[in-house]
Amino acid sequence: MKAETTAGMNRTGMDMSPMDSKELVVGARIMPPSSAGDDSAIASVIAHYARREERVGTMPPPGTLKGAVKTALQALKGEAPLVLLDKLGERLAFERAGSRLWKGVLAKFDALGSFEGGPTREEIELIYREESEHFLLIASVIRTLGADPTAETPLADVHGVASCGLIKVVTDPRTNLADALEAMLIAELTDNDAWDVLIDISQGLNDEELMNQFMAARAAEARHLTMVRTWIKASVIARANGDHANMVAS
Ligand SMILES: [Fe+2]
Ligand SMILES: [Fe+2]
Numbered sequence: 301m302k303a304e305t306t307a308g309m310n311r312t313g314m315d316m317s318p319m320d321s322k323e324l325v326v327g328a329r330i331m332p333p334s335s336a337g338d339d340s341a342i343a344s345v346i347a348h349y350a351r352r353e354e355r356v357g358t359m360p361p362p363g364t365l366k367g368a369v370k371t372a373l374q375a376l377k378g379e380a381p382l383v384l385l386d387k388l389g390e391r392l393a394f395e396r397a398g399s400r401l402w403k404g405v406l407a408k409f410d411a412l413g414s415f416e417g418g419p420t421r422e423e424i425e426l427i428y429r430e431e432s433e434h435f436l437l438i439a440s441v442i443r444t445l446g447a448d449p450t451a452e453t454p455l456a457d458v459h460g461v462a463s464c465g466l467i468k469v470v471t472d473p474r475t476n477l478a479d480a481l482e483a484m485l486i487a488e489l490t491d492n493d494a495w496d497v498l499i500d501i502s503q504g505l506n507d508e509e510l511m512n513q514f515m516a517a518r519a520a521e522a523r524h525l526t527m528v529r530t531w532i533k534a535s536v537i538a539r540a541n542g543d544h545a546n547m548v549a550s
Pocket of ligand 1: 395398430431434491521
């Protein structure tokens with residue numbers, strides 16, 4: 301069984317073949333790029349499309365909001381109710397993705413076990429449960445506000461796309477528990493920041509109970525982050541010490 305830090309058949313570096321690399325450098329000098337211009341052309345295409353009045357998505361029309369929403373959200377001015385519902389939609393999507401990601405981490409754990417200083421099964425399960433609870437909390441808040449939690453909001457879409465890479469890392473059969481935790485660090489950092497923003501924009505609702513629930517979720521996210529950071533540090537030390545308990549590469 302080989303660890304990924306074991307020297308293997310990695311041929312991606314140019315130094316693998318000094319003769320070919322010299323030829324490659326010469327070739328690159330002789331052969332100009334197949335198209336003219338520099339990366340400013342890419343920027344101008346991005347700018348061109350960005351200027352079009354086309355968004356990732358839209359919010360459901362306010363008319364679909366039930367009566368309760370008007371009372372609950374009345375405290376918020378202007379576009380703020382829609383902004384809040386968009387952020388809630390985003391959190392809903394991310395917490396759902398988060399709970400699935402942690403389920404994936406659990407599967408890695410069950411297949412490979414942990415490493416020195418790494419997570420226990422109970423710890424992973426606890427985070428998974430808390431992410432699921434956050435998802436259900438947000439869904440019920442959206443319902444209470446009279447909106448539809450099944451509607452995909454623009455920010456839910458943005459975050460869904462952004463987290464695609466995390467899902468790929470966690471579900472890749474070649475990644476181990478430590479690799480999956482690297483992806484979860486990105487997820488938990490986002491979780492922490494996003495709850496801060498959500499708490500900020502929810503202040504205007506003047507709902508103490510809701511605020512307490514959000515603060516409890518925020519505190520849970522802070523714990524998740526501390527745990528993942530500790531495990532990642534431990535995984536690096538475990539690898540450096542040659543502890544390959546969970547560092548198996550196929
Ligand atoms: Fe969460
Ligand atoms: Fe979390």
